[in-house]
Amino acid sequence: xxxxxxxxKNKLRVRWQPWGDVLKLALTVVFCVWFFAxxxxxxxxxxxxxxxxxxxxxxxxxxxxxxxxxxxxxxxLKASALSLVLAFxxxxxxxxxxxxxSFAAGLTAKVYVEAIRNTPLLIQIFFTYFVLGPVLGIGRFxxxxxxxxxxxxxxxxxxxxxxxxSIPAGQWEAAHSLGLSSFHTYTRVILPQAMQRVLPPLTSQxxxxxxxxxxxxxxxxxxxxxxxxxxxxxxxLTFEIWFTVAGVYLMMTGSLSLLAKFLDNRLKxxxxxx
Amino acid sequence: xxxxxxxxxxxxxxxxxxxxxGFGVFLAYRVEVGVSYHWRWEAIPKYLIRCDPSSGRWRPxxxxxxxxxxxxLSIWAxxxxxxxxxxxxxxxxxxxxxxxxxxGAYVELIRNIPPLVxxxxxxxxxxxxxxxxxxxxxxxxxxxxxxKEAFALLMAPPERLSGFISGVLTLGLYEGAYIAEIVRAxxxxxxxxxxxxxxxLGFSRRGQLQHVILPQAFSNILPPLAxxxxxxxxxxxxxxxxxxxELTFQGMExxxxxxLTFEIWITITVMYFLLGFAxxxxxxxxxxxxxxx
Numbered sequence: 015x016x017x018x019x020x021x022x023k024n025k026l027r028v029r030w031q032p033w034g035d036v037l038k039l040a041l042t043v044v045f046c047v048w049f050f051a052x053x054x055x056x057x058x059x060x061x062x063x064x065x066x067x068x069x070x071x072x073x074x075x076x077x078x079x080x081x082x083x084x085x086x087x088x089x090x091l092k093a094s095a096l097s098l099v100l101a102f103x104x105x106x107x108x109x110x111x112x113x114x115x116s117f118a119a120g121l122t123a124k125v126y127v128e129a130i131r132n133t134p135l136l137i138q139i140f141f142t143y144f145v146l147g148p149v150l151g152i153g154r155f156x157x158x159x160x161x162x163x164x165x166x167x168x169x170x171x172x173x174x175x176x177x178x179x180s181i182p183a184g185q186w187e188a189a190h191s192l193g194l195s196s197f198h199t200y201t202r203v204i205l206p207q208a209m210q211r212v213l214p215p216l217t218s219q220x221x222x223x224x225x226x227x228x229x230x231x232x233x234x235x236x237x238x239x240x241x242x243x244x245x246x247x248x249x250x251l252t253f254e255i256w257f258t259v260a261g262v263y264l265m266m267t268g269s270l271s272l273l274a275k276f277l278d279n280r281l282k283x284x285x286x287x288x
Numbered sequence: 289x290x291x292x293x294x295x296x297x298x299x300x301x302x303x304x305x306x307x308x309x310g311f312g313v314f315l316a317y318r319v320e321v322g323v324s325y326h327w328r329w330e331a332i333p334k335y336l337i338r339c340d341p342s343s344g345r346w347r348p349x350x351x352x353x354x355x356x357x358x359x360x361l362s363i364w365a366x367x368x369x370x371x372x373x374x375x376x377x378x379x380x381x382x383x384x385x386x387x388x389x390x391x392g393a394y395v396e397l398i399r400n401i402p403p404l405v406x407x408x409x410x411x412x413x414x415x416x417x418x419x420x421x422x423x424x425x426x427x428x429x430x431x432x433x434x435x436k437e438a439f440a441l442l443m444a445p446p447e448r449l450s451g452f453i454s455g456v457l458t459l460g461l462y463e464g465a466y467i468a469e470i471v472r473a474x475x476x477x478x479x480x481x482x483x484x485x486x487x488x489l490g491f492s493r494r495g496q497l498q499h500v501i502l503p504q505a506f507s508n509i510l511p512p513l514a515x516x517x518x519x520x521x522x523x524x525x526x527x528x529x530x531x532x533x534e535l536t537f538q539g540m541e542x543x544x545x546x547x548l549t550f551e552i553w554i555t556i557t558v559m560y561f562l563l564g565f566a567x568x569x570x571x572x573x574x575x576x577x578x579x580x581x
Contacts, residue, residue: 118301132564134525149318228402256409260401267400
């Protein structure tokens with residue numbers, strides 16, 4: 015049982031207070047910065063925040079040049095977006111396989127989900143890059159996207175499966191009595207309704223995807239984390255760079271989290287049947 | 289939707305089986321012809337277990353030692369994670385706004401930053417700050433041989449101890465955020481009437497939690513908490529980036545020195561899978577037992 019299902023089963027409502035959440039976040043950021051600054055002060059850490067902006071971007075003579083961190087953000091977003099689309103495809107097929115009457119399909123989906131859920135993502139990335147990569151003849155970036163999407167797909171499949179299972183039996187029966195084939199039952203009746211319910215948890219899965227994509231830096235893909243590592247190794251601006259990187263990730267995941275909450279509220283409030 | 293008795297092989301089954309078989313054959317063909325990989329599986333067992341020449345006894349070698357370090361790391365990390373998680377979970381359900389804010393901020397912050405970045409930040413900070421403050425390494429070094437051995441058995445040998453403890457704390461801080469959510473959900477899952485009834489009986493807030501709410505929440509919390517432990521095992525792979533010699537790190541090292549790329553990563557994946565799968569079977573049993581009660 016995932017946490018989301020657990021929450022839903024126990025009818026827990028998460029109340030969303032926009033200003034409260036923003037304030038919470040801001041205050042803790044201040045607290046953490048203070049805490050780290052104090053600790054770093056004892057380390058005689060030499061803060062050089064003014065050296066950071068040029069790694070984000072530079073603006074000279076009306077010419078905008080993205081710095082390495084911003085280029086890293088683009089790679090992160092690209093990998094995440096590609097993986098999201100693929101993960102959805104993997105997740106949807108695994109969910110349909112799992113729910114089908116076919117014995118081989120059910121078993122395949124089950125083995126896939128169990129294998130992914132019981133091994134660390136880092137190992138899957140290494141496995142894909144070091145073993146599957148040369149065997150299938152795919153490159154670094156493709157391996158990373160494949161590993162990420164296989165990983166998130168397994169979790170997405172559980173979400174989609176729960177969404178399909180939540181459609182009342184009456185919908186199936188009504189579709190059957192209208193004479194729809196099982197293909198049309200899915201595409202016209204079940205999936206459109208299920209997708210609506212599945213969208214908010216899938217968006218949260220997207221947040222995880224952005225977070226997890228930082229692990230592809232371990233196979234030397236120059237995403238945000240890798241760029242951070244390179245800059246830290248060059249300049250020893252350890253804390254400045256890592257705080258900046260964390261802040262940029264926070265902005266990406268935070269905005270997606272807000273979207274997920276908005277969708278959730280919208281669907282809950284807007285459609286009583288859901 | 290349930291299958292009837294007996295397995296019926298349909299056209300779809302045949303198609304899927306054929307496709308899988310075809311993919312398997314393609315992979316095997318690529319390994320043999322495309323990559324012309326030279327398998328040397330016979331080299332792997334000696335990295336799992338070795339015979340100590342001086343005593344003639346069998347000792348775990350790199351890979352098994354890595355697995356043990358992974359297990360040790362996960363168990364130790366579960367302790368700070370539980371403490372922090374319970375505290376933050378209680379804060380999140382507290383009546384005071386600043387407490388709720390603190391708990392909420394911790395959870396949101398941790399859950400929205402990639403674990404890898406957190407590891408880099410925490411590790412640099414913790415290993416520099418806390419280790420220096422505790423002066424742990426010096427104390428262990430000057431302690432008796434028995435203490436040293438106990439530490440080596442339960443945690444890590446003295447020269448690796450500071451890295452190990454930083455890794456444990458980092459992992460604990462990260463997983464604490466997830467445990468906080470589990471604790472919060474568990475407390476919220478207790479019926480409102482229980483709060484009201486215990487209040488009517490004159491319990492203080494603390495007494496309410498201690499004698500009425502938490503004992504009931506516990507049975508709801510336990511299964512997801514056990515599930516979170518599996519996540520700790522999986523996430524412990526991430527601390528390999530700061531050179532803690534757990535299974536993933538050993539795999540990287542071994543790959544660099546032996547070039548047995550395929551064998552090593554297949555072995556390690558299988559080892560993680562067996563560990564994770566055994567744990568998730570145990571969690572499933574726990575869940576069904578809790579449901580029965």
